Amino acid sequence: MTSPLRAAVIGAGAISLEHLPFLQQSERANLVGICDLSPVSARIAARRFDAEAGYTDLAHMLRQALPQVVHVLTPPHTHGPLVRLCLEAGAHVVCEKPMAATADEAQELLTVAATNKVHLVENHNYRFNDEVVALKALIEQGRIGDVCEVDIRMALQIRGEGSRFADLSNIHPIHAMPAGVLHDFVTHFAYLLNELSGGADWQRVSAAWSNHGGGELFKFDDLDATLIGPNGAGQVHGRIRFSCRTSPDVFSVTVRGTEGQASTDIFHPFLEVLGPRPGGEQLTPIVNHIVNGTRLAGAGFRNFGQKLLQHGPYHGLSRFLDSTYEALQADQPPPVTPQHIMAAASLVDRLLDQEARL
Numbered sequence: 001m002t003s004p005l006r007a008a009v010i011g012a013g014a015i016s017l018e019h020l021p022f023l024q025q026s027e028r029a030n031l032v033g034i035c036d037l038s039p040v041s042a043r044i045a046a047r048r049f050d051a052e053a054g055y056t057d058l059a060h061m062l063r064q065a066l067p068q069v070v071h072v073l074t075p076p077h078t079h080g081p082l083v084r085l086c087l088e089a090g091a092h093v094v095c096e097k098p099m100a101a102t103a104d105e106a107q108e109l110l111t112v113a114a115t116n117k118v119h120l121v122e123n124h125n126y127r128f129n130d131e132v133v134a135l136k137a138l139i140e141q142g143r144i145g146d147v148c149e150v151d152i153r154m155a156l157q158i159r160g161e162g163s164r165f166a167d168l169s170n171i172h173p174i175h176a177m178p179a180g181v182l183h184d185f186v187t188h189f190a191y192l193l194n195e196l197s198g199g200a201d202w203q204r205v206s207a208a209w210s211n212h213g214g215g216e217l218f219k220f221d222d223l224d225a226t227l228i229g230p231n232g233a234g235q236v237h238g239r240i241r242f243s244c245r246t247s248p249d250v251f252s253v254t255v256r257g258t259e260g261q262a263s264t265d266i267f268h269p270f271l272e273v274l275g276p277r278p279g280g281e282q283l284t285p286i287v288n289h290i291v292n293g294t295r296l297a298g299a300g301f302r303n304f305g306q307k308l309l310q311h312g313p314y315h316g317l318s319r320f321l322d323s324t325y326e327a328l329q330a331d332q333p334p335p336v337t338p339q340h341i342m343a344a345a346s347l348v349d350r351l352l353d354q355e356a357r358l
């Protein structure tokens with residue numbers, strides 16, 4: 001068994017509660033430090049997740065704890081200098097998305113990683129969720145034919161009462177990013193579109209960014225984007241839709257192909273596949289209803305089972321971390337490569353480009 005890697009975390013906020021249980025339990029990692037600007041947060045997290053020590057200064061943690069891997073889990077506008085410091089100290093970095101505000105900044109950090117001969121990985125966790133893995137497998141098996149459309153839709157009450165993005169007494173730093181609050185989500189949309197379209201070369205991009213709710217705080221609260229480009233087998237249409245006005249909260253992903261279509265919802269996991277009937281026969285309307293109803297009931301049971309197993313939307317994150325640590329231990333490239341990171345960051349840039357604005 002390869003020896004565990006010395007791991008540390010900077011940023012003991014909400015998302016750390018998804019990283020730290022992995023680091024506490026994994027045989028691939030020894031949690032040597034947790035750093036946060038708040039000494040109380042650092043101390044409590046260190047005690048709760050059995051870290052060797054808590055810190056309030058990253059440079060101090062890097063010198064004293066000598067981590068081989070650092071997870072950067074602070075708000076996006078802080079990532080650049082923190083990631084750079086870790087890479088220059090010779091540590092691999094797992095950085096939360098969005099790693100950088102622009103593709104140029106992402107490229108600069110990847111260059112620092114390459115210069116220091118360490119890996120820099122952005123968290124693309126939803127690629128590792130069961131349903132997305134299953135969608136990818138269906139595509140690769142040719143079950144839905146050539147991919148023609150990928151449709152991603154998120155509805156989330158970011159302006160609702162209780163949303164931390166809408167709190168005027170404590171302005172969330174994400175508002176300073178180029179896409180404002182939507183920058184918290186677009187990286188997910190971009191890597192999912194790239195992955196499920198079979199790496200389409202998005203030659204035509206148009207994006208309507210709106211602030212339907214108005215006011216100064218939100219740059220945008222709505223996105224409606226269309227992308228078109230070839231993927232080798234033909235032209236693919238991509239669609240991104242974000243709304244904070246529709247209910248309930250959803251994160252649906254649908255892939256349509258020449259032979260069928262498959263859909264899932266990452267917030268309410270299920271997988272529905274509509275394809276040619278076995279044997280290729282058209283069924284009578286009544287038999288069609290029975291077959292479709294049985295299929296939906298099955299999806300409902302599976303969804304309920306997932307809820308019982310507490311298989312929440314973040315279940316892909318520990319799988320992403322495990323495969324990243326496995327690769328680092330074996331001195332192999334991690335599963336999220338610089339190419340994945342740059343393809344997603346460039347797509348976000350394209351969506352924000354004034355020329356693409358509707």
Ligand SMILES: NC(=O)c1ccc[n+]([C@@H]2O[C@H](COP(=O)([O-])OP(=O)(O)OC[C@H]3O[C@@H](n4cnc5c(N)ncnc54)[C@H](O)[C@@H]3O)[C@@H](O)[C@H]2O)c1
Nearest residue numbers: 011012013014015016035036037073074075076096097098
């Ligand atoms: N992958 C996902 O699905 C997912 C989900 C939620 C959040 N995120 C990302 O995770 C990152 C953090 O989000 P969050 O919701 O956990 O934020 P948060 O505000 O809950 O926590 C951030 C923590 O970082 C600390 N911090 C800030 N600057 C620091 C610094 N310079 N040094 C040390 N500590 C510092 C803060 O004190 C705070 O405890 C963001 O990039 C966000 O987009 C990713």
